[in-house]
Amino acid sequence: MAEDNRWREENTARLLRAALDRSTRPDPDVRARTFDQMLSRVGHTRPASSFPDRVLWLLAGGVVLLGVALGARATGGPVTASLLIATLVVGINVVMVPVAAVIVVWNLRHARVRRSHA
Amino acid sequence: MAALAAFAEDLRIAREVAAGSDRALRDFFERHADALFAFIAHRSEASREDVEDLWQECLIAALAAIHTYRGDSALFTWLCGIARHKIADRARAPGTRCEQPLEPGARPLADAIDTGPLPEDLLQRADTRTAVVEALMTLPDAYRRALVARYVDEQPVAQVAAMLGHGYKATESLLSRAREALRRALDEDNPNG
Numbered sequence: 620m621a622e623d624n625r626w627r628e629e630n631t632a633r634l635l636r637a638a639l640d641r642s643t644r645p646d647p648d649v650r651a652r653t654f655d656q657m658l659s660r661v662g663h664t665r666p667a668s669s670f671p672d673r674v675l676w677l678l679a680g681g682v683v684l685l686g687v688a689l690g691a692r693a694t695g696g697p698v699t700a701s702l703l704i705a706t707l708v709v710g711i712n713v714v715m716v717p718v719a720a721v722i723v724v725w726n727l728r729h730a731r732v733r734r735s736h737a
Numbered sequence: 738m739a740a741l742a743a744f745a746e747d748l749r750i751a752r753e754v755a756a757g758s759d760r761a762l763r764d765f766f767e768r769h770a771d772a773l774f775a776f777i778a779h780r781s782e783a784s785r786e787d788v789e790d791l792w793q794e795c796l797i798a799a800l801a802a803i804h805t806y807r808g809d810s811a812l813f814t815w816l817c818g819i820a821r822h823k824i825a826d827r828a829r830a831p832g833t834r835c836e837q838p839l840e841p842g843a844r845p846l847a848d849a850i851d852t853g854p855l856p857e858d859l860l861q862r863a864d865t866r867t868a869v870v871e872a873l874m875t876l877p878d879a880y881r882r883a884l885v886a887r888y889v890d891e892q893p894v895a896q897v898a899a900m901l902g903h904g905y906k907a908t909e910s911l912l913s914r915a916r917e918a919l920r921r922a923l924d925e926d927n928p929n930g
Contacts, residue, residue: 630850631916632888637860638869639889642785643775645792653793654766657800661754661762 682712748808755804762800765812770796772874773816779866781824791827795820813874847924872922880915887912 645653686709692702750768753761773795778788799819806815846868849855859865873881879901886897898908 626853627851627916630855634869635888638866639775643778645774649789661757
């Protein structure tokens with residue numbers, strides 16, 4: 620290892636003392652208060668867990684395919700148990716769309732109000 | 738490689754803070770808060786009260802946004818980004834004196850550090866001091882602690898060695914490597930370098 624010269628050591632010391640002198644350190648009371656303030660907030664800043672995008676698209680695709688299959692079967696053929704289940708699944712999804720929209724809007728508004736109070 | 742490892746550690750701490758870990762928050766605070774204060778003090782050149790306000794604002798804002806940290810840069814660099822925005826916002830407010838414009842092209846620190854005594858006016862410059870704080874925070878923990886203990890707190894090498902749990906010679910060698918790492922970090926930090 621090459622030994623650095625005496626200027627590097629002296630200059631390093633002067634640079635560090637200039638950059639980190641006492642006036643650039645927080646007051647201990649302010650420091651402790653700030654940490655406590657952060658500590659009181661740490662549990663409240665967690666991001667809401669979101670549904671994975673890929674799974675969401677797969678489920679949406681599945682429902683659409685099911686709907687298309689039902690449409691193809693609707694022209695004729697016997698009413699079977701699987702047809703009833705598929706109809707139920709697609710029907711519930713269609714009905715839930717406006718309900719989900721209301722929940723999403725309510726959540727967004729609620730989050731905005733929480734942020735403005737924070 | 739070392740830089741990537743450092744970011745991975747930063748990312749781990751950030752994720753744990755975002756998940757609500759008090760212990761991770763303490764690590765985060767102990768590691769970055771004082772350096773961030775120094776960065777804001779040099780960068781803004783504001784009054785001490787304003788620096789304290791800015792510092793608290795930055796830390797609270799950082800906590801609120803910690804889940805957006807992706808580990809693309811050092812966590813301290815990310816914090817400095819928040820601080821720059823806060824300082825700029827404060828500077829735009831009427832009646833405040835904040836954020837002196839940094840003079841470009843006058844920071845040949847890494848070159849000058851080996852060639853003779855650094856001029857006093859260079860040491861007094863806000864951009865010099867800001868660059869040193871930023872460069873120091875990119876160093877591995879042991880280097881940073883050793884440099885601060887030896888040159889800021891002016892502890893003898895034997896005491897630094899005891900703090901680090903190394904022998905005297907090993908600490909001298911570590912300090913030498915730390916000085917070289919700081920010089921390189923200053924070189925990388927210099928946009929004109």
